[in-house]
Amino acid sequence: MQAKPSTLKVLDVVSLILLGISTYLALVFAPTEAVMGEVQRVFYFHVATAWVGMLGFMAAGVSGIIYLRTGDLKWDRVEIAAVEISLVFFFIAIVLGSIWARPVWNTWWTWDPRLTTAAITQLIYIAYFMLRQGIEDPDRRARFGAVYTLVGAVSVPITFMAIRLFRTIHPVVIGTESAEAQGGFNMTADMRVAFFFALFAFTVIFVDLFWNRIRMGTLADKVEQLKLKVMQ
């Protein structure tokens, strides 16, 4: 077995430290928001986890295309890693968003473009795993997985636009002034520090998880091959 690369070991530790600092910044350092109160602190991790979900989503689509072009199973492992991370982080983002939305919007859930799109992305990725589970042949599994992520990657933005044609109540925190009535707010300098640090920390965490998951996929494949060799 190959030893874990030392860069990855360092990255693991760095991710943990960054997560700790980010938690401190979000929960203690950032000032309490005047209107929404403490619950607004959810926002830092909510946006950061949604951001990781997006990164995973894009990585999945791209690696799907690369797999179809090259036929190299390595890219299938990259794709499945990206899908898994995206699935988990979108779920965390949805849960955190609900916690925030209950006091602010007075509802856990609303059929707003971003919420609905995140939920549909979850469903697509669950369907993706069900599709993979039903196929024995690794090449075909990888091909079908790549085709389905590609179809999903194209349909999700269209879904977003379609739902956006309805009216939205999701606040656009960065950039617009009109969103205050819907739970938007202007960030103070300290809030901005916490916000961008959370984004940065979660990006590093994403890279770390991504790398670990790809490595795990490679090892799992090796175990599979060794098993076959023993059985022969």
Add this chain to the structure above:
Amino acid sequence: MTESTLTTTTHRPAKSSFWKAIAAVAWKDLAAELRSRELLSAMLVFSLLVILIFNFALELDIATRRSVTSGVLWSTFAFAGTLGLNRSMAIEKDRGCLDGLLLAPVDRSAIYFGKVISNLAFMLIVEAIVLPIYSVLYNTNLFQPGLLLVILLGSVGYVAVGTLLASMAVQTRTRDVLLPILLFPVVVPVLIAAVKASGGYLTGAPMTDILPWLNLLIAYDVIFTAIAFMVFDYVVEE
């Protein structure tokens, strides 16, 4: 025969033969269906049952009818559509017909487009029977040119993605249940746009409200036909 002519005839069939291959695949399906009528009758009876269930689930009285008709119609088409798509690909797989089709010296996308045309034909036939029945049952006139256009555009998008995903679903272990799970989340834009546009026509909304939805439907149709055309090879490859 020299080697160069051999490669031209096997790998690059002439354009007319591409269209002929599409027509042959579609015709094969339609002829088989004309004799057995398995698929159409199943889809049709299923559609009527769905409408029956909606009738009692939603209490389709005059007031609610106006607002939910388009939703009921598209749910019916979506459910009946998966039934048809699944069956249409399953018969290819069951009797090894797909392998036979793949052995044929034609471009694989011809098989895809042939299947799309036959699936679309089945769906349109079912819709053509459901619409008058719905009109009579609920005393609503559904025969408006705009609504028919929406139904055509919506069905094209649905079948374009559905045929691709059905060819994947039938090659898996869980094929009976997998198609709707794969299809519905990616076909959401079609259903939203189709429901909105149909609803717009039924309630007499101004054209400016309907047009964005029509554009969305057309964009979806074009994008997904193109994607399916590009990736179909990977789905049927052995």
